[in-house]
Amino acid sequence: MENSRKTIKRGVVRLLGNERYQAVTIPMFAIFLSLLAGAVLILFQGKNPLIAYQNLLQGSGLLPKASYAGYKNILTDFASFMNAWTPMLFASLAVAVALRAGLFNIGVSGQMLTAGFIATLTIGYSSLSAPLAKPLVLAVGIFTGAMVGGLIGWLKYQFNINEVVSSIMINYIAQYVISFFINTYYVNPVSRQSNAVSKAARLSMMDTPVGNLKIDIPLCIILAILTAFLVKFLLDRTTFGYELKCVGTSRNAARYAGINVGKNIVMAMIFSGALAGLAGVTYYLGYFGSIQPKVLPSAGFDAIAVSLLANSNPIGIIFSSFLITVISKGSTYMNSASGLESEIASVITGVILLFAACGAFIQYKVKSFQDELKEEKRKASEKNQNPEERGNG
Amino acid sequence: MERIIIDGLSFSLPLFIMAIGGIYSEKSGITNLALEGLQGVGAFTGALAAVLAASAFSGSSQVPYYLAMVFAILGGTAYSLLHALLCIRFKANQTISGVVINILAMALTAFLTKFLNRTVFGAASDKFVLGVSAKLTIPGLSRIPVLGAVFKDIYPFELIIVAAAIIAWYVMSKTRYGMNLRACGDNPHAVDAAGVDVAKVRLIAVMVSGGLSGLAGISFAYSISANFSSSIYVGYGYLAIAALIFGNWTILPTLGSCLLFGFARSGGYYLVQKLKMPSSYSDLVMTLPYVVTLLLLIFFSKYNRAPRALGEIYDKGKR
Missing domain, CATH: 1.10.3470 (ABC transporter involved in vitamin B12 uptake, BtuC)
Known part of the structure; x- marks a missing residue:
């Protein structure tokens, strides 16, 4: 349990931690979460989300359609x-x-x-x-x-x-x-x-x-x-x-x-x-x-x-x-x-909005994960350096 | 004259109860532009409950109607948790959160209405048909000249709203919780120092606003539109916010401004009918509440005193 939480923290920090790129990575993360939420909604209706998303690209002229x-x-x-x-x-x-x-x-x-x-x-x-x-x-x-x-x-x-x-x-x-x-x-x-x-x-x-x-x-x-x-x-x-x-x-x-x-x-x-x-x-x-x-x-x-x-x-x-x-x-x-309701598109947009509104919180959370990891690392290295001190104390 | 009062009241009272919800939230320090979305989601869950229950009861039964009220309140409360989560836990910008919640509510209810109609009821439709609720007239009182109209042809939800409003007023001004709530909006640090959990007080306040907005939403659905569809999102929530700003965040003056909106609207309709104008003129009448709001705000915004900590994220470490 403790270990898996640590892995998640480490993963999040590696993915979003670099402050120089946060302006790009955090919105990408928000979009990813929203598309994931949309995919669950589409799956729930018994349709393939990948095909649905492919249809979105086809409808916008970014991928070829089957017939014209x-x-x-x-x-x-x-x-x-x-x-x-x-x-x-x-x-x-x-x-x-x-x-x-x-x-x-x-x-x-x-x-x-x-x-x-x-x-x-x-x-x-x-x-x-x-x-x-x-x-x-x-x-x-x-x-x-x-x-x-x-x-x-x-x-x-x-x-x-x-x-x-x-x-x-x-x-x-x-x-x-x-x-x-x-x-x-x-x-x-x-x-x-x-x-x-x-x-x-x-x-x-x-x-x-x-x-x-x-x-x-x-x-x-x-x-x-x-x-x-x-x-x-x-x-x-x-x-x-x-x-x-x-x-x-x-x-x-x-x-x-x-x-x-x-x-x-x-x-x-x-x-x-x-x-x-x-x-x-x-x-x-x-x-x-x-x-x-x-x-x-x-x-x-x-x-x-x-x-x-x-x-x-x-x-x-x-x-x-x-x-x-x-x-x-x-x-x-x-x-x-x-055959999916076209309203699902506005739901996805709405969810993107929701996650985007939390951008500051995600940033804050990533920062605190970073600090916690640093703290743990420092503690671990201290432990390794002074084993006998610990034994005496 | 009678019609103006009857129609005006049936529009003002739902607006009023929604504004009270807004007052609860804003007095506790959480800006609540989400009223519009909350009333829409409330109306959606209420209408869904009514449509589902309608098949189980006979056509004239009143049970689905009251069931709709209960579920509208529950739905509005549940959806308001999202606003609370964003504003209190995630410390998002409260204005943005409110608007985001409204946009999501519109998208979600439009999608779910179509989806449920197709899968559960097997019909391609974007609305739940409710019909207009039954009306009741109080004998005796309704015979008073002019003012008797207040007791004539009332929708049952109007009585529920009046009862809820009185309770809400009592809790806000006479109980310990109400005092804590008002203090949270002015000086949350003092409340915290007194040992009260600011986040909890605000959470309850936002939930109250959700429940009351849900009640308002289903009332609109049962009177003005006679169904649930995306036509429920025509800015009633924002009108309620304007009403509470104009009412200076206090309950009784807010009732006054809601009545003004209601009578401006019903009076305008009456005029269109009386002068036998073509129906497209009703579009102009529809603008009346909005125009009145803007004018009132122009005259009264200067004297307004919003709760001091309104819209501020509560940060324990800040002095």
């Missing part, structure tokens, strides 16, 4: 995956920026919806030509998102309203008000969604013939990856980023150092909202071409998992958003191929 419809192959699946990945990446960066400033932006969904709706109304339904419309869509998205995010920051700064509560209220208000406008003025009677936006304003080139394939080309994925690096630069190499992180680490210390805390809270939320706005336009005018009334995009909530998993590091987010998108995007194919 006309004009489709693994490349078209991967392009469609990237279309889904783009808004997820932006949304996760939005959550991360707010988290770095010590704010919890759970309103990313509402900001996405508002930005998507305003951009649809102003540019999506206009007759502007493509070279003009596409940049304008991005600009409107950034502006609208920043306004909504800034409002939440301002409410916190001016009236001391908890940003979680206010952003949830704004989420619901946006959801119902926009649903009202869509149902009253812009509804497509067949699809029960808003009318599709013009092709010129669309941020993905849908069904573009390339060779003998029809690919949905995502135009913004490069922009999204570049944005991740830009956010990294802003946070780590500029005064703005430094002040923001100071406010996030300790509000009192920041105030003592002469940093304007209120201004930084509002600025962080404007920045976060702008990123959420980009997520919104790439979601509603890129991945989809219309808005479903009364539904908040789940990407805004999954983004919290992504951001926590990467410990709010913009570069880490590129990888963790990739993973979470594989799980959510691949679940549709898993549902049709193995």
